[in-house]
Amino acid sequence: MDSIENNADRSVRFRRSSARYWLWRAVVVCTAAFAASGGPAVFADDWPAFRGGARSGVATEKGLPETFDPSTGANVRWKAPLPGRGPSSPIILGDRVVVTAASGPKQATLHVICFDASSGRELWHRRFWATGHTVVDSFGGVAAPTPAGDAESIVAFYSSNDLVCLDLKGNLKWFRGLAYDWPQTRNDVGMASSPLIVGRTVIVQCENQGSSFAAGIDLGTGEDRWRIDRDRSAVWSSPTLLPGGEGESPLALLVGRAGLSAVDPANGKTVWSYEAACHTIASPAVAADRVFLPAIGIHALRADRSKAEAVKLWYEANLRSDNASPTLNDGRLYVIKPPGILLCADAENGSLRWQKRLTGPFWASPVVVDGRLWCVNHAGLVQMVTLSDDPKVENVSLGEEGVLASPAVGGGGIFFRTDRHLWKIAR
Amino acid sequence: MPAFLLAVPLLLSADPVSSDWPSAVAAIRAIDQHGRGHAEAARAWPRLAALPAERLEDLLAAFDGANPLAANWLRAAGETIIERDGLHKAPRQVLLDWVLDRKHDARGRQWAYELLLQIDSRAAEQLGPRLLDDPSAELRRDAVQGLIDKADALDRAGGDRPAIVGAYRQALKHAVDRDQVRAIADSLRRRGESVDLPRHFGLLQQWHLVGPFDNTAGKGFAAEYPPERALDLDAEYAGKHGPVRWLAHQTKGDEAAIDFNERLGEEKAVVAYAFARFSSPGKGEAELRFSSSNAVKVWLNGRQVAAFEIYHAGSQFDQYVARVELAEGANELLVKVCQNEQTQSWARAWKLQLRVCDRAGAGIARQEPVAPRSQPGESR
Numbered sequence: 001m002d003s004i005e006n007n008a009d010r011s012v013r014f015r016r017s018s019a020r021y022w023l024w025r026a027v028v029v030c031t032a033a034f035a036a037s038g039g040p041a042v043f044a045d046d047w048p049a050f051r052g053g054a055r056s057g058v059a060t061e062k063g064l065p066e067t068f069d070p071s072t073g074a075n076v077r078w079k080a081p082l083p084g085r086g087p088s089s090p091i092i093l094g095d096r097v098v099v100t101a102a103s104g105p106k107q108a109t110l111h112v113i114c115f116d117a118s119s120g121r122e123l124w125h126r127r128f129w130a131t132g133h134t135v136v137d138s139f140g141g142v143a144a145p146t147p148a149g150d151a152e153s154i155v156a157f158y159s160s161n162d163l164v165c166l167d168l169k170g171n172l173k174w175f176r177g178l179a180y181d182w183p184q185t186r187n188d189v190g191m192a193s194s195p196l197i198v199g200r201t202v203i204v205q206c207e208n209q210g211s212s213f214a215a216g217i218d219l220g221t222g223e224d225r226w227r228i229d230r231d232r233s234a235v236w237s238s239p240t241l242l243p244g245g246e247g248e249s250p251l252a253l254l255v256g257r258a259g260l261s262a263v264d265p266a267n268g269k270t271v272w273s274y275e276a277a278c279h280t281i282a283s284p285a286v287a288a289d290r291v292f293l294p295a296i297g298i299h300a301l302r303a304d305r306s307k308a309e310a311v312k313l314w315y316e317a318n319l320r321s322d323n324a325s326p327t328l329n330d331g332r333l334y335v336i337k338p339p340g341i342l343l344c345a346d347a348e349n350g351s352l353r354w355q356k357r358l359t360g361p362f363w364a365s366p367v368v369v370d371g372r373l374w375c376v377n378h379a380g381l382v383q384m385v386t387l388s389d390d391p392k393v394e395n396v397s398l399g400e401e402g403v404l405a406s407p408a409v410g411g412g413g414i415f416f417r418t419d420r421h422l423w424k425i426a427r
Numbered sequence: 428m429p430a431f432l433l434a435v436p437l438l439l440s441a442d443p444v445s446s447d448w449p450s451a452v453a454a455i456r457a458i459d460q461h462g463r464g465h466a467e468a469a470r471a472w473p474r475l476a477a478l479p480a481e482r483l484e485d486l487l488a489a490f491d492g493a494n495p496l497a498a499n500w501l502r503a504a505g506e507t508i509i510e511r512d513g514l515h516k517a518p519r520q521v522l523l524d525w526v527l528d529r530k531h532d533a534r535g536r537q538w539a540y541e542l543l544l545q546i547d548s549r550a551a552e553q554l555g556p557r558l559l560d561d562p563s564a565e566l567r568r569d570a571v572q573g574l575i576d577k578a579d580a581l582d583r584a585g586g587d588r589p590a591i592v593g594a595y596r597q598a599l600k601h602a603v604d605r606d607q608v609r610a611i612a613d614s615l616r617r618r619g620e621s622v623d624l625p626r627h628f629g630l631l632q633q634w635h636l637v638g639p640f641d642n643t644a645g646k647g648f649a650a651e652y653p654p655e656r657a658l659d660l661d662a663e664y665a666g667k668h669g670p671v672r673w674l675a676h677q678t679k680g681d682e683a684a685i686d687f688n689e690r691l692g693e694e695k696a697v698v699a700y701a702f703a704r705f706s707s708p709g710k711g712e713a714e715l716r717f718s719s720s721n722a723v724k725v726w727l728n729g730r731q732v733a734a735f736e737i738y739h740a741g742s743q744f745d746q747y748v749a750r751v752e753l754a755e756g757a758n759e760l761l762v763k764v765c766q767n768e769q770t771q772s773w774a775r776a777w778k779l780q781l782r783v784c785d786r787a788g789a790g791i792a793r794q795e796p797v798a799p800r801s802q803p804g805e806s807r
């Protein structure tokens with residue numbers, strides 16, 4: 001399909017790009033995200049990074065569809081073609097949806113594409129040449145990390161370790177080639193850790209058997225603020241924000257193969273660490289001072305800043321997540337265990353509340369949308385599970401296989417990204 | 428003097444592009460590793476992006492000599508210009524000339540080519556014959572695909588066999604991308620034609636191997652075993668389990684990979700060395716492209732040119748690339764390939780595949796089964 005399938009014109013919508021709209025949005029800045037992140041101006045219903053603003057895969061937006069039907073077009077607002085492959089998820093910043101992709105025989109052309117969330121119209125498109133190597137497993141792709149953004153900037157990262165910062169109009173702010181700087185930085189399966197913006201710092205994890213490090217990069221200038229050596233082993237999971245309490249600054253959680261580290265985003269210094277055989281693909285879920293760490297089951301931790309430590313609250317071996325990250329909502333923890341069993345546990349003690357067999361395998365992390373968990377498997381089958389004690393599952397196929405990207409929710413819809421299209425599901 | 432006349436000199440000098448274009452370009456081109464030069468480049472970039480599309484030639488000229496980071500800053504400026512002014516303002520003839528002028532930077536030429544395709548989708552067909560032997564693999568690709576498409580069309584139209592084979596042979600002569608080469612080779616082989624893929628890619632097939640040496644706890648990667656100090660194909664060394672000697676080895680099949688498990692015996696925590704001599708038609712820049720799931724070190728003519736201490740983290744054709752200077756005539760290559768102690772089924776591989784090619788990927792190595800005549804250790 002080479003043109004946008006667009007149902008947006010059926011209704012007249014509030015012009016989100018108007019100054020009035022932005023003023024209104026500025027007023028409803030999400031205080032939780034603001035406090036948590038040290039001030040990046042993300043908005044309440046934005047989805048500014050991998051797994052959303054709170055990094056737990058939970059949407060705050062209401063009034064979204066409960067289902068959709070690609071065969072009739074019901075609730076499929078638009079579907080836009082993409083110029084290349086990518087396991088990366090879309091992000092949503094106000095009325096913009098941003099996606100990355102990689103194209104060419106070696107996936108060496110890196111794309112950042114910005115769409116109008118309402119209409120699916122392409123607003124701008126930037127291409128870059130990979131400066132690091134682009135050898136990846138054919139299963140994945142070079143555009144694997146999900147971009148991150150705030151009200152002023154978009155940061156796109158790739159398996160080639162190229163890091164691009166643009167403003168929301170597509171103007172380049174800076175471009176870094178982290179493997180150009182450290183040529184031994186490589187993982188030939190592909191690297192996939194998504195960047196995290198905390199205040200004015202972009203945090204990236206480049207963990208591999210070669211030159212392995214995490215770095216904090218100045219969002220404004222692209223210059224290094226700090227760089228710390230990490231274990232020389234491959235990690236694909238993403239840095240996660242641990243919000244600070246009253247008067248506390250947030251921390252960045254870095255998953256390593258042998259444990260979790262909480263580092264100060266300002267200088268990269270480790271505040272506390274917790275030893276565990278961590279899952280190297282799934283990322284932790286966080287709520288306030290609680291961390292739910294996938295590590296051969298789930299380790300529930302309470303971060304104690306006053307003692308600079310993480311205290312284990314419980315460990316449940318049965319909650320053994322696969323590649324999808326766990327999701328936390330209303331005191332319930334949702335984990336997809338191989339070969340596709342959805343487990344619902346009490347976040348207070350890890351006790352199992354229910355389990356439901358889904359159709360796997362899953363690479364995309366599920367998202368909670370208004371009381372339903374949307375899970376999309378590799379075959380493109382979207383499985384919508386009602387989050388009650390008697391869960392029901394509704395299946396809808398996207399009709400496109402090879403889905404690795406997690407859905408994103410915001411801008412009035414639910415967005416799916418396949419290797420060929422960006423979909424918007426909306427009423 | 429009327430006030431408006433005072434403004435004339437200001438208006439005449441108000442072209443922000445021409446007034447400080449050289450300094451803006453210099454700031455972008457000064458970007459280097461670790462974010463060096465970012466502050467100046469960030470200030471300069473809007474001046475580049477302010478260039479009118481009609482003057483894209485100035486931007487294209489800035490690509491010449493730019494490093495890969497700067498090239499991306501330049502491209503972003505170019506795309507911003509095109510988005511603002513429209514593709515119709517881009518100077519078609521300038522772009523055309525730029526693509527065909529091989530003295531310019533390959534990235535600038537590639538970007539000009541992509542713009543041309545957006546202006547006129549038939550440009551690829553028109554330029555094709557002149558890009559078939561281009562030093563840029565990216566610029567060759569469409570031209571080669573054009574030949575493949577013509578051969579396929581001839582086949583579908585029921586053309587005579589010699590004409591079809593000739594068309595595929597013509598495509599193969601210029602093809603460097605593996606997917607295209609393999610597609611052409613498959614077409615030729617289906618018609619009973621032989622294709623020497625290792626020779627096409629420049630894959631080395633004749634080797635001498637020695638090992639195993641010890642790599643317990645990964646210490647063998649740094650250890651300097653005797654073949655690294657002095658090469659003597661008649662020597663006997665103290666190996667991990669006893670004396671070891673060099674074995675002549677000829678690879679098999681299209682992949683032309685050495686499987687050390689087959690030749691030296693399958694085991695863990697071991698090091699092997701592979702030595703090859705090849706000839707180059709001339710002195711100059713080339714690439715060693717190699718693949719291995721194991722940790723590797725490579726020496727060319729006695730000088731270490733690559734080292735990757737990475738085990739079982741994926742392996743693909745052309746996985747690693749080392750840019751080297753070849754000597755005219757005989758060149759000698761020594762490769763150290765280390766197997767670790769992982770026991771998973773997918774960690775069994777102990778292999779090496781290596782080719783010598785030009786920057787576009789066309790094979791340039793030729794091998795004859797001759798004994799080495801020098802002692803590489805003397806020059807190390």
